[in-house]
Amino acid sequence: MEPAATVLDLNQLRRSCSSCALYELCLPAGIGGDDLDRLDATVKDKRTLERGAMLYRENDTFEALYVVRSGALKTFVQNEAGDMQILAFHLPGEILGFDALATNLHVSQAEALERSSICELPYAKLQQVTSEVPALHRQLMRVISREVVEEHRHLVMMGKQQAQEQLASFLHGLADRYQRLHRDGTALNLPMSRYDIANYLGLVVETVSRLFSRMEEMGVLEVNRKSVRILRPDLLAALCRTDTVSRRNDVG
Amino acid sequence: MEPAATVLDLNQLRRSCSSCALYELCLPAGIGGDDLDRLDATVKDKRTLERGAMLYRENDTFEALYVVRSGALKTFVQNEAGDMQILAFHLPGEILGFDALATNLHVSQAEALERSSICELPYAKLQQVTSEVPALHRQLMRVISREVVEEHRHLVMMGKQQAQEQLASFLHGLADRYQRLHRDGTALNLPMSRYDIANYLGLVVETVSRLFSRMEEMGVLEVNRKSVRILRPDLLAALCRTDTVSRRNDVG
DNA sequence: GCGGCCAGTTGACGGAAGTCAACGGGCTGC
DNA sequence: GCAGCCCGTTGACTTCCGTCAACTGGCCGC
Numbered sequence: 001m002e003p004a005a006t007v008l009d010l011n012q013l014r015r016s017c018s019s020c021a022l023y024e025l026c027l028p029a030g031i032g033g034d035d036l037d038r039l040d041a042t043v044k045d046k047r048t049l050e051r052g053a054m055l056y057r058e059n060d061t062f063e064a065l066y067v068v069r070s071g072a073l074k075t076f077v078q079n080e081a082g083d084m085q086i087l088a089f090h091l092p093g094e095i096l097g098f099d100a101l102a103t104n105l106h107v108s109q110a111e112a113l114e115r116s117s118i119c120e121l122p123y124a125k126l127q128q129v130t131s132e133v134p135a136l137h138r139q140l141m142r143v144i145s146r147e148v149v150e151e152h153r154h155l156v157m158m159g160k161q162q163a164q165e166q167l168a169s170f171l172h173g174l175a176d177r178y179q180r181l182h183r184d185g186t187a188l189n190l191p192m193s194r195y196d197i198a199n200y201l202g203l204v205v206e207t208v209s210r211l212f213s214r215m216e217e218m219g220v221l222e223v224n225r226k227s228v229r230i231l232r233p234d235l236l237a238a239l240c241r242t243d244t245v246s247r248r249n250d251v252g
Numbered sequence: 253m254e255p256a257a258t259v260l261d262l263n264q265l266r267r268s269c270s271s272c273a274l275y276e277l278c279l280p281a282g283i284g285g286d287d288l289d290r291l292d293a294t295v296k297d298k299r300t301l302e303r304g305a306m307l308y309r310e311n312d313t314f315e316a317l318y319v320v321r322s323g324a325l326k327t328f329v330q331n332e333a334g335d336m337q338i339l340a341f342h343l344p345g346e347i348l349g350f351d352a353l354a355t356n357l358h359v360s361q362a363e364a365l366e367r368s369s370i371c372e373l374p375y376a377k378l379q380q381v382t383s384e385v386p387a388l389h390r391q392l393m394r395v396i397s398r399e400v401v402e403e404h405r406h407l408v409m410m411g412k413q414q415a416q417e418q419l420a421s422f423l424h425g426l427a428d429r430y431q432r433l434h435r436d437g438t439a440l441n442l443p444m445s446r447y448d449i450a451n452y453l454g455l456v457v458e459t460v461s462r463l464f465s466r467m468e469e470m471g472v473l474e475v476n477r478k479s480v481r482i483l484r485p486d487l488l489a490a491l492c493r494t495d496t497v498s499r500r501n502d503v504g
Numbered sequence: 505g506c507g508g509c510c511a512g513t514t515g516a517c518g519g520a521a522g523t524c525a526a527c528g529g530g531c532t533g534c
Numbered sequence: 535g536c537a538g539c540c541c542g543t544t545g546a547c548t549t550c551c552g553t554c555a556a557c558t559g560g561c562c563g564c
Contacts (some may be wrong), residue, residue, distance in 0.1 A: 152360065152403075205513095210514090414520085459522075462521090511561100514555100514557080514558100519549105531541095
């Protein structure tokens with residue numbers, strides 16, 4: 001046990017998945033021992049992104065999948081006219097980059113909402129490991145599937161006819177994700193702007209702003225810029241659905 | 253070459269991927285020769301679903317992935333109250349069932365919109381083959397990724413602020429998919445109801461109906477119940493975007 | 505500290521789309 | 535063939551949310 005080796009071990013350990021505080025949330029879940037070590041080896045040194053920095057852009061060649069270690073990102077697409085549609089917000093432990101698997105080119109863009117730390121999983125190396133470790137292959141499929149299910153949630157949110165239901169569902173879902181990160185699920189610190197929230201939900205920023213104010217008046221929230229405290233989780237949950245029976249959404 | 257064997261061969265051939273008219277559209281794309289044969293062997297006999305029949309329901313255990321051979325299906329989720337949100341329409345050559353990969357339980361439902369023929373790919377067998385054929389593994393990942401990208405398109409559609417843009421985009425995208433199937437992309441025969449279209453886009457059925465009428469008046473479409481003829485593809489494409497610059501979607 | 509800028513909020517207004525209602529016309533089953 | 539049902543369309547009305555505008559307060563750079 002010479003000191004130098006110990007230091008090296010610590011450094012490697014620090015950046016390895018097995019010691020990652022979020023490790024049960026991301027790829028290795030369900031993988032143990034040797035297999036985890038092999039996965040560790042494929043993780044490139046982590047990157048840090050400043051607020052506003054791009055992780056990847058449209059048409060970038062597919063190099064790697066990325067796991068958020070800390071901070072938050074948004075992914076979005078833009079059309080020729082420059083119109084943006086936000087696809088997702090990514091919190092620590094969440095993976096992004098799957099959009100490029102189909103064509104080997106990214107078809108969306110990823111931007112840091114705040115100073116963020118990112119794990120990079122070079123796909124070539126990842127592919128090599130998955131071919132040797134069937135468990136990782138299955139796990140990777142599961143992770144993509146979760147991505148699909150997450151997008152379903154987004155679609156359901158956007159399908160709601162009342163803007164208030166949409167925002168309530170958004171906050172409710174965010175609180176859930178915070179709790180999964182062992183954070184306080186009632187004291188949200190929103191990394192995204194009102195503008196981003198509006199775009200994500202298919203609304204305009206004024207509507208979102210008014211809804212925050214209205215929900216504050218109702219005693220559901222306490223809003224202070226980016227900081228949102230959920231005073232009445234029960235009421236928030238109730239606001240996620242309309243009381244009146246909707247004609248559109250009933251089963252035919 | 254005794255007659256009986258020939259008949260058997262023909263039958264097997266008929267239901268095999270290598271002779272499937274849609275084969276370049278679905279899983280085997282990019283796979284050849286021996287590998288294709290092995291994939292053929294994993295495909296279970298095809299199923300036929302009548303209009304309204306369910307392919308799978310929520311909480312069904314994950315058995316297989318499914319490829320549409322003919323007909324059309326919709327996938328959707330329902331909440332406790334029975335509210336429905338349609339997630340996708342599936343045309344021939346398209347795969348469904350990926351939602352269950354994460355939990356081994358389906359979290360959505362699939363229903364035939366008309367008499368449909370389905371290829372069943374039992375996942376256990378598929379997994380065995382993918383572990384032996386790396387190319388298929390990569391192909392499968394690509395297909396799921398395409399699913400993700402397809403959902404992005406749905407999100408962009410729902411994010412549009414004008415209902416007319418939404419419907420125009422929907423029809424435009426449908427025309428594209430018809431052409432990929434070597435069908436006439438200007439003579440659509442909609443397998444889904446107005447109700448389904450409305451739900452898919454987050455609108456109500458009256459709005460969709462009015463928009464069809466309006467677009468007919470504009471000379472863009474000729475509508476006759478389920479049959480929609482696109483008279484002016486150029487105008488339809490133009491209707492997919494608003495002329496006026498939208499504040500919400502501009503890049504900040 | 506000060507100025508400017510941008511994010512966010514609020515108000516007034518109008519219009520697009522949702523709601524409610526009536527009706528027509530296929531399709532199905534008897 | 536006829537009845538009944540459901541799908542789709544259309545009209546009248548209402549309302550929610552998008553638009554435009556003004557204003558405030560944080561934040562950053564100078």
